[in-house]
Amino acid sequence: MSESIASLIAEMEEERTLAQVKEALDAGRDPLSIVEELREGMAVVGKRFEEKEYFLPDLILSAEIFKQAIALIEPHLQAVDTPSRGSIVIGTVQGDIHDIGKNIVATMLRCSGYDVHDLGVDVTPQSFVEKVKETGSGLLALSGLLTLAFDSMKETVQALEKAGLRDRVKVIIGGGPVNETVVGYSGADAYGKDPAEALKLAGIYLG
C-alpha cells in the first residue's frame, strides 16, 4: 500500500511526494483533497519544528516540496478556487531589509491555506495600511531583525489606528530581537518567535 501524501511530505520525501501527487491526479482524485492532504503534512512539519525535532532547513525543504506539488496540482484546479482560511498582509518594516525569516513565515502561511500578500522588505507604514485596506485582510504580520525596526513597527500600528483599521486588524510581529516587551512598545497584539508560532497566531486570529 502506498504511503499517504501527508506522511511523505512530513518526512520530506521530495521525489516520492511528487510521484504520489502525480499518481493521485492521474487516478482522477479531487485535486482539492490532495491540497488538503499536503497541508496536513505541513502541519506535521510545523509541529515537529515546534518540538525541536525539525529545524529551519527542514521547514525550507518541506515548503519547497509543497510549492512543487502545488505547481503539479494547479492545472487541475481549473476555475475552482481553493478555499482560503483568511487573508494576511506581511512584510519587513521600513528601514529593514532582512527577509529570510519573513519569507519562510509567508511560505508556511501559504502552505497552511492563507491568502498571503507579501509586500517585501523596507515597507512603509502607509504601504501596509493601503494593502490592508485593499485586501480587507484581518491580520498584519510585521517582521524586523534590527532594534531600529521597533520604531517602524510602532509607526505602522499607529498608521493603522489613524486609518481607522485597528479595530478589525490584528497585528503580529516577529524577528530576532522581538519579544513581549516589543509587543507592548509597538502596540501590536502578539509576537511569534518562529514560523510555527506565527502559524499558531494566524490560527487563533483567523481560524
Added chain:
Amino acid sequence: MKEVKLHPRDTMTAEERLRAVINLQVPDRVPVSPLIYYFAARYAGINNAELYDPAKFNKALDRVFYDLGPWDIHYYINAYHRELISFFVPMKVLEPGFELPPNSIRQFLEEEIMKEEDYQWIMRVSKLTPRYALYRLFMERWIPRIWEHVGEGWRSYAFMWPRLISAGLRWRLEFERWKRRGVAIMYACPTEAAFDNFSMARGMLKFVEDLRKRQEEIAQAADALVESFVYSFKMVSMITGVKRADLCLHRSSNDFISPETFRKLSLPSLKKLVERFAALGVPTVLHCDGNWDLNLEALRELPAGKAIMQCDGSTNIFKAKEIVGDRICIMGDVPADLLALGSPSEVDEYCHRLIEEVGKGGGFILASGCELAPNAKPENVKVMMESVVKYGYYQDRAAEQARKIA
C-alpha cells in the same frame, strides 16, 4: 607600558582580568566588554556613514568611553574599507552612505556568492597551497563576485592588499591607544568559521540544498581550510599584535541548524581549529549568535580554558554556564531590547543576576548581547558598565558569603 587600573578598587589590569576569565579563574572583578559600533555614532551625534572616517569613529567611541565607560575589553568591528567587510561576511552588502541613507544600518543580501563547485575548488587549492587557501578563496573567488569594481585575478589582490594592510596597521595603532588607557583587546581580527562562511556565501536556500546533497563536501572543505585559517591568523596577529583569535558562528545556532548537523558538519573543523590555536597559546572567541541551547553539550568537546563563548541574548546563558561554564568562559548577554526599551533599574537587575549567577566562580565577561543596540538608552549603557563595579568584585562576594555563614 605603565600598568593602568580602570577603577580604584581593581587589583588586576584589564589584560590580567581577561586572561584570568579565559583560564576559568576568579579575577578581582567581573570584566565588561560592549561591542560598540552604530551606538557610538548615535551617541556622538554623527551619522552612521561617518563611522568609516577613522577620526570620527574614534572620537565617537572615545566619547562613549569617557561618558559611559570605562570598559575592560575593546571589542572592535570597524573595517574602515567597505570591501574588507567581505572577509568577515562573504555576502553582498548595502551600506549607509552608499546604497542606504546615511543613518541606516548595514544589511546583507542572501545571494549565491559561493558556487557549488567551490567546495571542490577549496579542496584542490588546499592541497596545492595549504597555507593560502583561505586568502585565495576570498581573493580569487568570492571578493570579485561580491564587488564588481574590484575585478578578478591580480586586480583583486592589488585592490584588497593595500586596504588590508592599512586597516591592520590602523587597528594596531588604535589597540596601542586603548592599551595605554588600561583596556585589553579582545582579538586580532574578526573571522567567520568555515561552515558559517559557506552558509552565508551560498545563501540560505542553496545551503539548505547542500545540507541534503553535499554534506561530505561541506565537511571536507571546512576541514581543508583549517591550516590556512591558522596561517591567516598568524599573519593578522603579527600585524595587529594581539594573540587572541575570533571565530564568528553566525549560522551554526539551532535557529539555523539542528544539533546533529552542528556536531556533524560545523563542530569538527571548529574543534580542530580551536585546538590548533590552543596549541599556539591562542584562545578563541566564539561569537555565538542565535540560540545555542541544544549545541551546548557538544561545546564541551572544545579544550578547557581556551575559549570564550559570546551569547547574544537568544541562548539561555544561565544554562550555558551550567552545561559548559566549567570549560569555556561565558560572555554576554544584556539583550538589545532591554538596553533599547528597558529602564535603568531593569538593566541593573539583569546585570546583577548575570554577575551573581553566570559570574559565579569566575569565567565570565559581562557584555551586550552581540552589538550594543544603536538605539540603546545611554543611561542603560552606563548602568551596565557600572554594574561590574557595584556587584562584580569577588572579594565583596566572598565577604558576604562569610557573613552569611557567620
